[in-house]
Each structure stands twice: as structure tokens, then as C-alpha cells.
Amino acid sequence: MIWKERLEIFMKRLICHQEKVNEANREQLIAVCPFHAIEYNNGVIEISAGCKMCMLCVKNGPEGVMELAEDESAADRDSWRGIAVYVDHTYGEIHPVTMELIGKAKELADTIKASAAKAKEPADKAKEPAGPTGKPAALADFPVYCVFMGHGIVKKAEELLHYGVDEVFVYDEEELADFRIEPYTAVFEDFIRKVRPSSVLVGATTTGRSLAPRVAARFRTGLTADCTKLEIKDNTDLVQIRPAFGGNIMARILCTKTRPQMATVRYKVMNAPERSPERNGKITLCDIDKAKLTSRIHVLKVTQKPG
Amino acid sequence: MEILVCIKQVPGTTKVEVDPETGVLKRAGVDSKMNPYDLYALETALRLKERHGGTVRVLSMGPPQAAEVIREAYMMGADDGALITDGGFAGSDVLATSRALSEGIKKLGAFDLILCGKQTTDGDTAQVGPEIAEFLDIPHVANIIRMVEIRENSAVVEMDMGSVVQTAEVSFPCLLTVEKDIFQPRLPSYRRKKSAGEREIRTISLKDLGDADERNYGLNGSPTQVERIFPPEAGGSREIWTGTGEELSLKMAEKLRQLKFI
Numbered sequence: 001m002i003w004k005e006r007l008e009i010f011m012k013r014l015i016c017h018q019e020k021v022n023e024a025n026r027e028q029l030i031a032v033c034p035f036h037a038i039e040y041n042n043g044v045i046e047i048s049a050g051c052k053m054c055m056l057c058v059k060n061g062p063e064g065v066m067e068l069a070e071d072e073s074a075a076d077r078d079s080w081r082g083i084a085v086y087v088d089h090t091y092g093e094i095h096p097v098t099m100e101l102i103g104k105a106k107e108l109a110d111t112i113k114a115s116a117a118k119a120k121e122p123a124d125k126a127k128e129p130a131g132p133t134g135k136p137a138a139l140a141d142f143p144v145y146c147v148f149m150g151h152g153i154v155k156k157a158e159e160l161l162h163y164g165v166d167e168v169f170v171y172d173e174e175e176l177a178d179f180r181i182e183p184y185t186a187v188f189e190d191f192i193r194k195v196r197p198s199s200v201l202v203g204a205t206t207t208g209r210s211l212a213p214r215v216a217a218r219f220r221t222g223l224t225a226d227c228t229k230l231e232i233k234d235n236t237d238l239v240q241i242r243p244a245f246g247g248n249i250m251a252r253i254l255c256t257k258t259r260p261q262m263a264t265v266r267y268k269v270m271n272a273p274e275r276s277p278e279r280n281g282k283i284t285l286c287d288i289d290k291a292k293l294t295s296r297i298h299v300l301k302v303t304q305k306p307g
Numbered sequence: 308m309e310i311l312v313c314i315k316q317v318p319g320t321t322k323v324e325v326d327p328e329t330g331v332l333k334r335a336g337v338d339s340k341m342n343p344y345d346l347y348a349l350e351t352a353l354r355l356k357e358r359h360g361g362t363v364r365v366l367s368m369g370p371p372q373a374a375e376v377i378r379e380a381y382m383m384g385a386d387d388g389a390l391i392t393d394g395g396f397a398g399s400d401v402l403a404t405s406r407a408l409s410e411g412i413k414k415l416g417a418f419d420l421i422l423c424g425k426q427t428t429d430g431d432t433a434q435v436g437p438e439i440a441e442f443l444d445i446p447h448v449a450n451i452i453r454m455v456e457i458r459e460n461s462a463v464v465e466m467d468m469g470s471v472v473q474t475a476e477v478s479f480p481c482l483l484t485v486e487k488d489i490f491q492p493r494l495p496s497y498r499r500k501k502s503a504g505e506r507e508i509r510t511i512s513l514k515d516l517g518d519a520d521e522r523n524y525g526l527n528g529s530p531t532q533v534e535r536i537f538p539p540e541a542g543g544s545r546e547i548w549t550g551t552g553e554e555l556s557l558k559m560a561e562k563l564r565q566l567k568f569i
Contacts, residue, residue, distance in 0.1 A: 244431060
């Protein structure tokens with residue numbers, strides 16, 4: 001087990017900025033690797049399994065070509081905070097599964113905050129100064145976020161504030177009027193990079209089930225489909241319980257190596273909180289580079305289903 | 308048109324065994340079949356080929372005996388098939404599986420259209436299709452209920468979005484996951500069945516993939532771990548009510564609402 005954890009620390013990734021490779025520096029780059037792990041195949045630089053992560057290509061190779069990307073993994077648990085809920089909607093009409101997920105997210109966030117408060121108590125009594133590694137103190141701040149993307153939705157976002165969300169991030173763009181996978185994934189990615197939620201909950205609607213895996217794959221992280229029960233550990237690991245094999249087996253699933261942890265939940269599985277007459281929390285309008293919102297999908301028509 | 312269909316071998320029964328040490332499902336030695344939802348994807352591909360020409364290839368990933376489903380696809384009319392198989396893929400979750408399949412697809416060549424069933428009957432996740440599309444950096448549309456038309460360089464499809472149906476044009480190359488009942492799957496042909504046994508099935512192992520880093524596959528490359536598998540709680544609770552028809556019907560309606568059945 002210790003060995004495995006050590007391995008994860010070293011799971012950093014080498015990234016090659018292909019656009020910076022040219023005929024002049026290509027040979028130099030290939031020659032710098034003592035393990036012959038840098039290859040030029042079909043017009044691209046590839047790193048073979050021979051790579052020992054010695055970093056000589058980063059240090060001594062042509063400037064800016066090779067980069068060491070920190071794997072945003074388990075070592076990093078503390079910098080991913082809070083629980084985000086994807087606001088599922090059809091042309092601005094919010095699907096009620098969203099409120100149910102907010103209810104669950106609040107419950108999970110409260111568990112973390114309660115355990116953080118409990119862990120802090122003895123330290124206070126002993127009058128120990130809160131050090132920089134004061135993990136529990138840091139986790140006392142574990143908000144519930146919503147991410148809402150679409151067009152003409154700013155007013156509709158206000159409704160969410162009646163259910164106890166801390167912050168609603170709204171992306172209101174013309175390009176997001178129709179559900180199209182590439183721009184929706186791009187926005188989701190932008191949100192996760194900015195906000196860094198520890199867990200992300202998505203309603204298992206037809207759109208949610210299409211979007212969540214795309215986002216999970218982009219972050220090379222785990223996604224558990226159709227959870228029927230969600231719990232959370234003090235270290236923020238989400239315990240995801242779901243049926244498999246047509247309900248003949250239940251599985252407890254963890255995602256300890258990567259963040260964010262992602263789960264989809266079906267409608268009518270969790271309970272929505274009571275709508276409070278007051279609004280709490282705030283709405284944050286977000287901008288995104290229009291170049292990220294291009295799509296190879298054109299929506300021709302939208303038809304209301306009968307009934 | 309170059310079409311690829313992703314298919315999977317699933318247990319023929321829902322009575323499955325779990326390895327108590329690793330928590331991984333034991334697949335060997337259990338009766339198996341092609342994932343029923345994949346039949347719809349394969350049928351869609353065959354119909355498109357009949358109308359527009361081209362080839363239909365199938366790709367699967369699993370233990371060596373999963374070659375059986377490729378043979379099954381041959382019996383239905385697939386032109387060619389490959390199986391990704393390697394001990395290094397054991398225990399792959401959605402991410403590791405999608406990565407392996409996308410690498411396998413790159414190995415097989417360029418496709419206009421990749422078709423997947425809406426989900427499998429064992430994992431039930433419906434996630435592998437969209438994740439493959441992400442690894443390949445191509446658009447995808449899930450839950451296709453109707454193929455409207457094939458154009459020069461795109462497909463027009465209808466997607467079920469719950470309360471509405473979206474009609475969209477998707478440029479090639481793209482990945483589509485099709486709903487059950489999009490077309491009625493054909494039965495395997497007897498003539499093809501006789502020849503399917505001899506036909507070649509290409510196998511692809513981990514070292515054949517463009518990204519051959521073994522840390523990206525199998526248990527190592529899987530961000531999710533199944534911590535424990537357990538039988539569901541038996542719903543043994545019973546209530547007996549007495550009263551008039553009116554009282555009981557009101558009580559029944561209330562109870563159903565409480566249980567979220569209505």
C-alpha cells in the first residue's frame with residue numbers, strides 16, 4: 001500500500017508542445033533522452049514506455065518544448081474543495097433532479113464541516129496554534145456550488161438560491177442555447193478548473209448521462225453512474241453506492257486517486273430540500289473565450305414530445 | 308462510409324460471481340452473449356452500409372473468449388473485426404476501458420462513424436461511448452432514436468432529451484450511441500454462420516497500442532475502485548391496512564407519492 005502511494009506521487013506527466021517542435025530542434029530533442037524514449041512518428045513527437053521521467057528533456061531539451069505537468073491527483077486532495085451540482089435544464093427549464101442533488105450536496109458538505117469542527121475542538125483546548133497543515137480548519141469551508149450553462153438563464157438562476165446553494169456560477173452565452181456536447185463540455189471544464197470542486201454531482205438525465213462522462217474523461221477522473229446512495233469520508237472521499245447487473249449486486253465505489261470525483265444520480269432517488277422563501281448565496285456571472293464554444297453539431301429542430 | 312461498431316460480451320445471466328479478494332467480477336466460465344443493446348448499434352451500421360455502401364467493422368475488448376461476439380457480428384454481416392485483449396486490461400473501469408478502446412480504434416484506421424449501444428447490461432453505465440469520443444476528440448450524440456439522413460459529410464439524427472426531441476446534424480467523424488428499438492436487429496444468417504468459424508479475428512494487445520503505457524490501463528489506470536460488492540437489502544417490509552375503499556385508496560396514493568413511485 002505504501003509503495004502504491006509513493007508511486008502516485010511520482011505520477012507526473014510529460015507534455016510535449018508539438019507546435020514548438022521544428023526541423024531545427026527535433027534532432028536535439030530526440031538526442032537529449034538517454035533512454036531513447038522520445039520518438040518522431042508520423043509527424044508527432046511521442047514518448048514511449050522507455051521514459052524514466054528523468055526530466056533531462058525538460059531541463060536540457062529545446063526550450064519550452066517539453067513540460068512536466070503535475071498530475072492533479074490524490075496528493076492534492078486539500079486544494080479541491082466543495083461540492084458542485086450541474087444544473088440540468090431543457091432550454092432554461094430547470095429539471096427537479098437539480099434540487100434533489102443540491103439537497104444531497106448540502107448534506108455531504110455538512111458532514112465534512114461537522115467533522116472538521118469536531119477535529120478542531122481538542123486543538124483549541126490545548127491552545128495549539130493552527131499550523132499551515134491545519135487540514136480540518138481548511139475543510140470548515142466546504143461550499144455547495146451550482147454550475148448553470150445555457151442562454152437567457154440569469155433570471156432563472158435566482159430560483160436556485162431558495163434551496164441553500166452557496167454560489168451559482170452562470171455561463172450565459174448564445175452558443176449554449178442548444179445542448180451541444182463540445183461547448184457544454186468546454187464550459188464544464190472551465191468551471192472545474194476555476195472552482196476546483198472536490199465532487200461533482202450530475203442528474204442522470206439523458207443530457208447528464210451524455211455530458212458527465214465527457215467531462216470525466218477530459219479530467220481523466222472517475223465517474224460513477226446512477227448512484228443510489230452517496231456518503232462522504234472525513235478526507236472528502238465520496239463513497240458511491242450503485243446497483244449493477246440489473247440490481248442483483250450493489251457496489252461501493254471510491255475514487256481516491258483523482259479529483260474531481262464525479263457521480264450521476266437518477267431523478268427521484270434523493271430528496272429535495274424545502275424551498276425557503278428567502279434567497280441565500282450569490283450568483284456569479286462567468287465569461288468564457290468564445291473560441292472554446294465552437295461545435296461540429298448543428299441543431300436543426302427541437303420538437304416537444306407529446307404529453 | 309467507414310463504420311465502426313463497439314460491442315461487448317456480457318454475462319448471459321444476471322447471476323454473477325465476485326472475486327472476494329479483489330472485488331473484481333469473475334467473467335470467465337460464465338455463460339455469455341453479446342450485449343443486447345449493441346445489436347441495435349450493429350443493425351444501424353448494417354442498414355447504413357446497405358444504403359450508402361462502405362464497410363462495417365466491429366471492435367471489442369475482453370478476455371480471449373470475447374472473440375465469440377465478434378463471430379456473432381460476422382454472422383449478422385460485419386465485414387471485419389478486432390478484439391483488444393491483454394492481461395494488462397484486467398479490472399479496467401470506464402476511463403481505462405474507454406482509453407483502451409479509443410487507442411484500438413486509432414489502430415484500426417479512420418472512421419466516419421462510430422456506433423455504440425446505449426449501455427451494457429452488466430455495467431449499466433452508458434458512459435463508455437461518450438468517453439471514447441472525448442479520447443478521440445470527436446463530437447458525440449447520445450440516445451439517438453432515429454437516423455434521419457446521411458449527407459455528404461454528416462449525419463442528421465434525432466436525440467431523445469426527455470421532454471423534447473432534438474434534431475441535429477453532426478459532422479463526420481463522430482460517435483453516436485443508439486437507443487434500443489432504433490431498428491429491429493436481424494437474426495444471424497445460416498450461410499454466414501457456417502463461414503464465421505474460419506474467419507480471422509485480429510487481436511490487439513497492450514503493446515500494440517499507440518499509448519502503450521501500462522499505468523494507463525487495467526486497475527492501475529482506473530481512477531475508480533470497487534471497494535466492496537454486496538447483495539442488495541431485501542425489501543422485506545410489509546404493511547397491512549384496513550379501512551373503507553375510500554380511506555384505503557387515499558392512503559395508497561399518499562404512500563405511493565411518499566415512495567416517489569408517482
